[in-house]
Structures are given as C-alpha cells and as structure tokens.
C-alpha cells in the first residue's frame with residue numbers, strides 16, 4: 234500500500250468516494266474497512282455484477298459506499314487467505330482482501346491463468362491494434378461508464394482509458410508529496426503549471442478503470458479494451474525518471490512514444506557511429522516502400538533522429554521487462570505501440586514517416602500506429618477536406634507499406650466530413666485521439682443540469698475562465714495577451730456581437746463590460762481553453778499560483794466534480810457516449826445502422842441507473 238500517500242489523504246479527509254484515483258490503492262484504510270466487513274455494516278455495497286472466477290474461487294468487488302474504500306471478496310469451499318495480501322477469513326467460506334495496488338497486480342495473474350481471454354484488464358487484443366478511438370479519461374469514475382456503454386452498444390473495443398503521463402497524470406505519488414513534480418509550460422496562460430494537472434495518479438487511474446469494468450458487468454461482454462499511456466516522453470530531461478515512468482505505466486496495454494524531448498535537446502549522431510547493416514536495411518526498406526530519398530537528406534534525418542530512436546528502443550525494452558517480471562501470461566504482457574511524431578515542427582513528410590517506421594522495424598519494434606502532423610488545431614475542424622485527403626493519402630501510402638495505422642492526434646472537434654476522409658482513406662485503420670473534448674462535455678452537462686449544486690459549480694467554473702481571460706488580456710507576456718484576446722474576440726464574434734479589438738481592449742473595464750455582456754456558455758472559446766485548469770485550482774482561485782495544486786486545497790476543489798448530481802452525471806455520460814457514436818460512425822469503425830440503433834437507445838435512456846444497467850446487458 235502507498236502508506237505515505239494514504240496517510241496524507243486520510244489526514245486531510247480526501248476519500249476515494251469524492252476523490253478517486255489519487256492513490257494507487259482503492260482502499261485507504263484497511264483496518265476500518267475490515268471492521269466494517271466483520272460487522273456487516275449497512276454502508277457495504279456488494280457489486281453483484283462484478284463476479285468472476287479464478288482457480289481460487291468466486292470473486293466479487295465490495296465497497297464501503299461512505300468512504301469509497303474497496304475490498305475483494307473471495308468465496309470458495311475453503312478460501313485461501315493467502316490468495317492475495319492482507320487477507321482475512323470471514324466464516325468458513327469467505328475471505329476478504331483490500332483493493333490495494335499490489336493485490337490488483339496479483340489478481341491480474343490469477344485471472345489470466347484461469348482465463349487467458351478475460352477482458353477485465355486492458356489488453357492489446359481484438360481490433361485494438363488496427364482501428365480504435367482514444368478516449369482521454371479526464372474525470373475517471375464519472376467518465377468510464379460512458380465509454381463502457383458505447384463499447385457495448387457498438388460491440389467495439391476502444392482505447393477506453395488514455396491520458397498523457399506525466400503531463401496530465403501524477404507519474405509518482407512520492408514525488409508529488411515531496412513537491413518535486415516538474416512543471417509544464419503553457420504559453421497561452423503565460424505560466425508553467427505543475428504536471429499531473431488533473432490530480433489522479435497513473436496507477437490510481439489504472440486501478441479505477443479496471444474496477445469500473447467490473448462494477449456494471451462490462452467484463453461479461455468479453456470486449457477487449459486498452460489503456461494508452463499517452464505521450465511517454467523519450468530522452469531529454471526525462472532520462473532521469475524513465476524508470477519511474479515505466480513503473481507507473483505497468484498496466485498500460487498501449488504505449489505512445491513521444492520523441493520530442495530528445496529531439497528538442499538537439500542531440501545528433503554521426504552516420505559512422507550507426508550500425509552499417511541497420512542503415513542499409515533502413516535504406517532498402519524506404520526504397521521498397523516506394524520513396525526516393527537523396528543521400529544528403531537521408532543522412533541528415535538519420536543523424537538527427539538516431540539518438541531519440543536509440544533511447545526509445547531502450548525504453549521499450551524496459552516496458553517489456555517490467556511486464557515480463559510482473560505478469561505470467563503472454564496476454565498479460567502484450568502491449569501496442571504508437572510512434573508520435575506530430576510534435577516535430579511543420580507537417581510531417583512521407584519520407585520522414587518512412588524513415589522512422591523503417592528504423593523501428595530494423596530495431597525490432599512492431600509499431601501499430603504512427604501519428605504524423607497534419608496541421609490540426611485542437612478542437613478546430615480542418616478547413617479543407619480536399620487538401621486533408623491529399624495529405625492523408627500521402628501518409629497512408631507509407632503506412633500501408635509498413636502495415637501501420639494512422640494516429641490522429643489533436644483529433645477532437647473535427648467535422649464529420651474530416652472524420653469521413655480519415656476513415657475512407659485509411660480503411661478505418663486509424664486512431665482518433667480525444668481528450669480535452671470531455672472536459673467540455675462536463676461543462677455542457679453541468680450547464681444543462683437543473684440541479685442547484687451543478688449550476689453553482691458551472692457558474693464558478695465559468696467565472697474562473699472569465700477572470701483568467703481578462704487577466705490574460707492585459708498581461709505583460711505578449712503570447713498570453715494575444716491568445717487571451719483572441720479567445721475573447723472569438724466568443725464575442727460567435728455570439729453575434731462582433732467587436733472592434735481596439736474598443737474591447739481599450740482598458741480593463743471595457744473588456745470586462747464586453748465579456749460580461751455575454752450570456753454564460755460552454756461554447757465560448759475562452760471557457761474551452763482555460764476550463765481544464767479549474768479541476769485542481771486551489772480553492773477554485775483564478776490565479777496562476779493556484780493552478781495544478783497537489784495539496785489538500787487542490788483536491789478539495791477536485792472533489793466538487795465528484796459530488797455532482799445524478800442528472801449531471803447522466804448528462805455527462807450521455808454526452809461522451811454520443812460523441813463516441815459520432816466518431817465511430819464517421820470514421821467507419823462501426824456500421825451506420827448499428828450506430829443509429831445505439832443512438833436511439835441512448836436518447837431514450839431515462840436514468841443513470843438504466844444507463845449503468847445497459848452496460849451489463
């Protein structure tokens with residue numbers, strides 16, 4: 234158990250029910266839960282649909298609904314209290330175990346030893362390595378049921394858990410407690426924000442997404458799903474903590490390698506130092522893929538990418554070794570790989586994609602998706618479908634030759650036609666990565682909710698973005714000021730109040746008057762751009778120093794989201810599911826008739842309970 238972190242959480246009354254996935258463990262206080270189990274307390278919730286079998290007997294997930302602490306219940310004629318750690322017997326035929334991180338890992342082995350095709354844990358199975366949607370899970374337990382619902386309704390496995398680590402998730406809870414998290418520059422805010430800005434830890438999120446698959450019986454559907462450790466940074470300043478990154482991402486069944494830290498560091502190799510046979514292999518493979526590279530360009534590219542490729546290979550060996558050490562079944566060790574190159578400056582040329590893929594092949598790294606840069610802006614449709622088709626066709630010619638799918642990063646908020654082009658050109662051999670979209674969907678759900686608490690949260694959230702936008706519009710930093718002003722002007726223009734920049738920003742009072750004349754709406758660009766920072770802002774304060782706060786102040790703020798009403802939760806879940814249906818239909822990942830059926834079912838789902846019930850089937 235993460236004793237140090239759990240002690241901190243308990244001392245500050247930060248409990249799993251209202252602050253899930255912070256601790257790697259899903260039980261913070263085992264002595265208390267053990268006592269509750271012994272006394273059969275009324276708060277105990279038995280998740281009946283979670284039932285599954287291993288050689289040890291029948292397992293069920295149990296929860297203290299007051300605290301959110303979880304335990305595993307094992308039923309057998311003579312249950313082994315040594316099946317997992319810290320077990321206690323309860324009568325002749327039952328044993329209980331805390332839902333600790335270590336027990337989760339052990340359980341994965343028990344489950345796969347008994348049933349290698351089990352889909353309780355994320356895997357690399359099914360169609361996941363060929364075509365999928367990457368679904369960033371910003372609100373964890375509020376979010377996963379929606380993805381489970383969509384997977385069931387479509388009969389389609391998805392990348393059902395995804396976030397960038399360490400950017401969005403806390404990569405190491407001890408580093409967090411020690412105040413040693415690094416910061417991420419956000420030029421449009423004119424500030425650095427501590428990484429892990431959503432508050433959950435990578436292990437806590439890995440744990441939560443598995444428990445979620447059990448609670449409503451998703452695992453009975455036997456649909457393989459994956460967990461993508463997104464944008465794993467290679468090289469540069471991340472060298473020193475690569476072992477911690479590998480450790481934290483142990484349950485990820487899909488790794489995205491992001492070479493940009495090493496490339497940004499500007500290291501270069503000399504052609505003479507790279508193995509001749511490997512270079513020859515790459516040259517031949519690129520030629521076989523139908524590309525001609527002049528020798529100078531080829532050498533320059535190789536020399537610039539080789540240090541990062543070598544580091545990626547080393548990192549990959551570490552991911553594989555960690556899985557081999559922790560998991561016994563081959564199914565439990567397998568993982569998918571994506572090569573992200575969209576962070577490189579400019580549009581990716583087909584030649585670059587080909588050289589990178591040929592290098593991976595020569596290094597013995599099977600790549601499932603590659604993410605070239607297409608010039609996408611987050612949450613903006615690509616303006617020209619003809620040009621988009623031409624760009625993708627060029628990349629697809631290379632990808633097809635290497636039997637690799639295309640990963641579309643910054644993939645949310647594109648038009649239906651954009652997605653149709655992506656699906657048509659690649660034959661749906663693609664992945665659309667979406668993440669920020671779901672914070673927006675939370676805002677829409679709160680905005681639409683009739684619950685007074687949801688409305689209060691929405692108003693405070695909106696106010697937070699108004700204040701950040703106004704402060705940014707008059708900031709000393711030029712980028713921050715320019716971006717803030719463009720967000721405000723966009724909101725004014727789209728609200729039918731086209732404004733003259735000079736007049737709006739004549740002074741702070743005129744800017745405030747203009748923005749306050751707008752009706753509050755989750756459609757305003759300034760709300761969209763700043764919204765994710767509210768989740769962990771200390772006391773919800775719209776100040777740079779309050780952002781990404783990993784103390785009790787930040788987590789109290791985060792708890793507000795987990796206290797929303799059933800109406801808010803249902804609205805959020807439906808919004809996510811509807812968006813996934815939209816993506817699956819337009820990319821061709823699911824047949825239109827099936828999507829139409831799912832959409833009708835979604836629209837007629839009356840309650841959160843009915844939504845959850847549909848997951849189990």
Ligand SMILES: [Zn+2]
Nearest residue numbers: 573575604642
């Ligand atoms: Zn990327």
